[in-house]
Amino acid sequence: MTLGFYPGCSLKGSSREYAESVLAIAKAFDIDIEEINDWNCCGSTAAHNLNKELSLALPARILSLAEKQGFKEIVVPCAACYSRLTVTQYELSKNPKLKNAVTETNDLEYNGSVDVLNIIQMLNKYVTPDLEGRVVKPFDHKVACYYGCYLIRPHEILNFDREEDPRSMDEIMLKAGATPIEWAFKTECCGAGLSVSRTSSVGRLSGNIIRDAKDRGAEAVIVACPMCHSNLDMRRDSINSFLGEKVDIPVLYVTQVLGLAAGLDRKTLGLHRHFVNVTV
């Protein structure tokens, strides 16, 4: 069975190393993965602030295309895209009127039959069961798993992991040979909403996260969301100026760590694309 792949905008641009690592992992673990044809924007942030129907029609179109292409499951590595797609499925399943309106707008059939997996769910289904024995280079480091907001929330709809102190990424890290730290900033806001408009706030909010990770001895921060990554990695200068010191803990995608542990090439995993040098 072929797993559908919805990259979304970030994975084609600023976070292309995330896409690279996802596809590298898929290849290494023989997952038949294929991009959804003619996909569009998931509508994250912009659309759901403007027009509810539009904010549902955009993800619905993606889901319809996936159905049309015959996918039973798709993986959505970006946490924001994952949230939009899942929330859309939920809203449309509850409200037939909206579903009809959206189907009409898109002029595409929508059944809601596709399972939407976030990256953790995909890894737990297709990768971690075979991981033992595939780990050639255990990622023997103290890591801080940072989940951000969209992977877990709204909890009532996503129903994934514990809402305040999630564990799923920590468990994957344990299997990759890493030592996850206990910390309280797993779901604190990184400032993603202000990533472009108020970078000083990003420096403060992400700074608090990086500081706690550093204080607890983390050697790397592990994420599963492009926005988390850009804020903690790309905005490191503002973080450092907020902290008043130079903190050079690298930020890795969960897929990059698994790739490293499985002995994949650093370049294939896109580790050279980060702002903070990945020294681990």
Next chain:
Amino acid sequence: MSKIGVFVCHCGENISATVDCAKVAETAGKYDGVTFSIDYKYMCSDPGQSIIKNAIKEKGLTGVVVASCSPRMHEPTFRKACAEAGLNPYMCEMANLREHCSWVHEKDDATTEKAIDLVRILVEKVKRNQSLDAIKVPVTKTALVIGGGIAGIQASLDIANSGHKVILIEKDPSIGGHMSQLSETFPTLDCSQCILTPRMVEVAQHPNITLYTYAELESLEGFIGNFKAKIRRKSKSIDEKLCTGCGMCTTKCPNKKIPSEFNEGLGTRTAIYVPFPQAVPNKPVIDRIHCTYYTKGKCRICEKVCPTQAIRFDQEDQIVETEVGAVVLATGFTVKQTDFFPEYGYGKYSDIITGLQFERLASASGPTLGEIRRPSDGKIPEKIVFVACAGSRDQAKGIPYCSKICCMYIAKHAMLYQHKVPGGKSYVFYMDIRAGGKMYEEFVRRAIEDDGVNYVRGRISRIYEKNGKLIVNGADTLLNAMPVEIEADMVVLATAGVANEGAEELAQKLHVSYDSYHFFAEAHPKLKPVETNTAGIFLAGACQSPRDIPESVAMASGAAAKVAGLFSQDELTREPLIAVVNRQAAPVYSSCVGCFLCVSACPYQAIEKEEFKNRTGEVIKTVAKVNPGLCQGCGTCVAFCRTKSIDIQGYTHEQMYSEVMALLNEY
């Protein structure tokens, strides 16, 4: 030939605003068998009742239809009026023109038509009514009180002092309940144990009270005045008659690391234990889940050291069957534990404790002998944060109600902390301060103004540990929601008061209703606060909703007064609206064919078998018979009966059929 009177009530304007009452009376007057009809402004008033009484006497009425409000409201009133005029009270019926018609419809001809229909069907019904006599049942003048906290203790003492017998059962090894765990009590700061223990002793010594500790209700059957209770006395594994309470066994028990329930897990106890020094009865029980002998088959040290040979490892649970006339439910409440709060670490930080745990820290008999020391390392906390409404008033947590006692005990906790830790800093984060009660507001002001407790209006979003401190993040909503961060040494959560685990199960066992939070439901929120919907079962204390001590005690005394009132009668009258199996002359005896489907259908085990014998003593027919003492008139058997041989008195097949036919204009 029937002579029916129809009395149409305006209920002020409640009915007459939408129903043409005069027209209803006029139309009813034309029905076959109706000899008198009238409308009046307030039929329930004295003059209104006089109209009915006079009509009965003067017109020789054989049946009465009062067309007014719901029978739940005034049926007893009108039946009594009929009886006073010499008519059998069960010859009076009510047509509900208010709840079923005027309140739910607009003013319209159709509304009046419906009112006329309602009257017409009752006229046809009452023509077929039969005179009935109330059933008399005896009263067993012993009360069963379930739960030995302050509410159960108070109820037991009050009932016992009014001269009636009481059986008090408590599931724990000692009575005392949550009150025995408390340090001092608000708003007077008197020692909880000092005022409670004399009451506990009084219970144990009272000649009218039989106390069963370590016991639970197994089942309850029967009805008001005549309940049959089965009580499970869990095995204590000791012979209470021989045990002197010397304490040798508890000192020598090698299994000393069991978290103490009495100390809310902050201290430890042994496997054979007395929960606290002032326990009543002051005799130990063996906790079989933890005892080494029961888990591993070896030890028996307590048996060796016991000077009176009172240990009984092979003792079994004992079932006590007893008859009681009334039940008081006083099973109390429990509080949410810290693991209920993901945002405060899912219970993983040992220095975040519940209010009840703080009580144990502040109590002279507690694990720290009254010194405020934090659980993780025993240090005296220099900075302490109290979080009000932890879970309460939070829809997202499923607890939208106010737990009521927290505002007061938090003020007390902060005050006690300030008294015990001079120079310490305390913060209370609150939503609102709810201090309604005598001297309550003054008490809170004292905490703030005299003892210097910092009250911050705002919620705590997260607590986490860093470098041995608890970082408490919140907002001060009186300073424009300014973020507040406090590095505290200890945090006390005023966790929500919730119903006991198993409350729902107990309610079902007793056939009493419970609310969506599993607290037991009172019969009326204002006018019947201590009664349940099941006659003869009463409520006291926090099993009904969170309550403080004065309220629990008042409620317990209220329930006790209800029980004493019930026991002041030698027999009770019950409505005769019960099932009867039809009887005919020999040789048919009854249309019942003896299939006894009704026996399996009856939820009250009220149906027996009756045999008819011929002169030689040979059984020629066996039919069903209803025990009028047990039947509750639910009608389930009627629906099951295949030969229509069972009727509910007052609601017979014939009566129901005539109502339907009247509605179809077949008469």
